[in-house]
Amino acid sequence: MAQTTSELDEYRDGGEVPMGRLATVDLDALMAAEVGHDPCDLVVVPGFVRREALIAANAGFPHIGMPGSFPLPLFKLGPGLEQLVADLESEEFRKAIETKFGIDLTGRPSMITLRDRARSRDGQIHLDSKTKLFTVLLYLNLAWEANGAGGRLRFLRGPDSLENYSIEVPPTGGTLIGFVCTPKAWHGHHPFEGERRVLQFNWVTDESVVRHEQFRHRVSAYVKRLNPFA
Numbered sequence: 137m138a139q140t141t142s143e144l145d146e147y148r149d150g151g152e153v154p155m156g157r158l159a160t161v162d163l164d165a166l167m168a169a170e171v172g173h174d175p176c177d178l179v180v181v182p183g184f185v186r187r188e189a190l191i192a193a194n195a196g197f198p199h200i201g202m203p204g205s206f207p208l209p210l211f212k213l214g215p216g217l218e219q220l221v222a223d224l225e226s227e228e229f230r231k232a233i234e235t236k237f238g239i240d241l242t243g244r245p246s247m248i249t250l251r252d253r254a255r256s257r258d259g260q261i262h263l264d265s266k267t268k269l270f271t272v273l274l275y276l277n278l279a280w281e282a283n284g285a286g287g288r289l290r291f292l293r294g295p296d297s298l299e300n301y302s303i304e305v306p307p308t309g310g311t312l313i314g315f316v317c318t319p320k321a322w323h324g325h326h327p328f329e330g331e332r333r334v335l336q337f338n339w340v341t342d343e344s345v346v347r348h349e350q351f352r353h354r355v356s357a358y359v360k361r362l363n364p365f366a
Contacts, residue, residue: 143278144191144195144278157223158223158226158228158229159189159219159223160185160186160189160219160220160223161185161186161220161312162181162183162184162186163228163229165181166179166184166232166236166314167232167235167236171236172303174293174302175291175293175294175320175321175322176291176318176320176321177237177315177316177318178291178303178315179236179237179312179313180305180311180313181311181312181314182308182310183311184311184312185220185274185309185310189216189219191278192214192215192216192219193217193220194216194276194333195216196214196215196216196218197213197217197250198211198213198217198250200250200251200252200253201252202253203251203255203258205249205250205251205334206249206250206251207349208221208247208249208250211250220274221248221335224246224272224274224335224337230339233272233314237270237314239316241270244269244339244342245339245340245342245343245346246337246338246340246346247337247338247340247349247350248335248336248337249335249349250333250334250336251332251333251336252331252332252333252334253331253332254328254330254331256327256328257327258325258327258328259287259289259324259325259327259328261292261296261298261324262323262324263321264317264338265317266317267340267342267345268317268340268341269316269317269340269341270314270339271313271314271315271317271336271338272312272313272314272337273314273334273335273337274311274336275307275309275310275311275333275334276309276310276334276335277308277309277331277332277333279309280306280307280308282330284326285304285325285326286325286327286328287306287307287326287328287332288304288306288307288325288326289307289313289323289324290303290304290305290323290324291303291321291323292322292324294322295322298324298326307332307334
């Protein structure tokens with residue numbers, strides 16, 4: 137799916153990256169959102185990434201051109217995406233998540249991966265790994281116009297069916313999904329092929345997880361470059 141080019145062109149013709157502490161995101165909207173508990177503790181915040189920041193992040197989004205998730209250190213980011221990442225890595229954002237969910241993430245390392253395309257076999261029902269404590273998904277598409285259920289993330293009451301879901305979230309640009317990684321946090325989506333930009337931010341158990349995941353994703357990226365159909 138193509139991005140909305142007019143807003144990107146307008147940004148490139150003179151738009152500025154929102155600057156200052158957490159200028160790219162709306163923490164008030166996060167704190168005001170209701171936490172759901174089915175099937176896990178989770179929150180959905182449409183418009184969490186401010187529109188101007190969303191446009192700037194897309195202008196700074198690297199060209200990946202392949203399906204799959206890739207670690208942030210693989211890419212050179214534009215200033216808009218750099219600022220969004222800095223705000224996510226801030227103490228203010230961590231404390232907001234801790235307060236919202238009643239958890240302690242002090243001293244826990246974080247890691248970020250990027251994805252810009254989905255293929256038909258993506259979205260299979262899964263849990264995030266046991267080494268992940270909390271997952272944040274930020275959808276960065278400027279526009280999402282797909283019809284039907286394809287690409288819409290569903291939180292599920294078990295591993296057996298995409299139809300047994302508690303909530304469905306379209307990947308509308310600027311939307312945040314945050315959830316505690318528990319053995320009940322099943323999720324997935326119906327098949328979709330095309331552009332589906334996602335920034336995934338995780339707090340994990342320790343630094344060894346970050347090193348392992350970055351190595352694993354680097355190997356996966358190398359294999360995909362050799363064989364894009366892998």
